[in-house]
Amino acid sequence: MLTLAPELPLASEVIENLCRHNVTVSLGHSMGNLVDGEKAVKSGANFITHLFNAMLPFHHRDPGLVGLLASNAVPPERPIYYGIIADGIHTHPAALRIAHKTHPSGLVLVTDGISPMGLEEGRHRLGQQTVDIIGPRALIAGTNTLCGSITSMDHCIRHFMKATRTFETTSPWLFYGF
Numbered sequence: 001m002l003t004l005a006p007e008l009p010l011a012s013e014v015i016e017n018l019c020r021h022n023v024t025v026s027l028g029h030s031m032g033n034l035v036d037g038e039k040a041v042k043s044g045a046n047f048i049t050h051l052f053n054a055m056l057p058f059h060h061r062d063p064g065l066v067g068l069l070a071s072n073a074v075p076p077e078r079p080i081y082y083g084i085i086a087d088g089i090h091t092h093p094a095a096l097r098i099a100h101k102t103h104p105s106g107l108v109l110v111t112d113g114i115s116p117m118g119l120e121e122g123r124h125r126l127g128q129q130t131v132d133i134i135g136p137r138a139l140i141a142g143t144n145t146l147c148g149s150i151t152s153m154d155h156c157i158r159h160f161m162k163a164t165r166t167f168e169t170t171s172p173w174l175f176y177g178f
Contacts (some may be wrong), residue, residue, distance in 0.1 A: 005030035006040035087151035093163035098166030114148030
């Protein structure tokens with residue numbers, strides 16, 4: 001899987017070439033609008049990375065990449081899937097509900113977990129980058145910019161279930177089919 005911004009020059013050609021080589025193309029880290037996203041889907045992209053994050057916000061005149069969830073330009077035989085971070089920090093519960101109610105069959109829960117997960121609060125190294133762990137947040141050191149998540153998948157599942165009121169159970173193991 002490779003994430004790219006669909007508004008970049010030659011994006012359609014790159015997507016087509018990657019798809020010919022069986023690479024799943026995901027759209028994200030983007031300033032692209034809905035038309036850019038639809039063109040990318042037509043070229044073979046079928047996933048959105050971290051819905052609502054690192055992309056233009058939803059707007060009623062141009063819903064951006066979020067609009068792909070309900071776009072008539074996405075053929076039913078080639079559904080779009082989307083990763084969504086349900087850690088209680090990256091995505092508001094109402095946004096989780098909107099995405100789930102709009103396109104439940106495309107939803108893929110992700111953690112956006114980074115290696116400082118489980119470490120105590122303070123400053124830590126993440127490769128070349130320094131990050132601050134402050135409560136449940138991982139921030140680029142000295143900023144308020146999120147740089148990933150330190151929340152476990154079971155927490156994300158519980159948070160998603162509570163936010164969307166989707167499941168009768170509070171057990172994430174039943175979500176997995178156990």
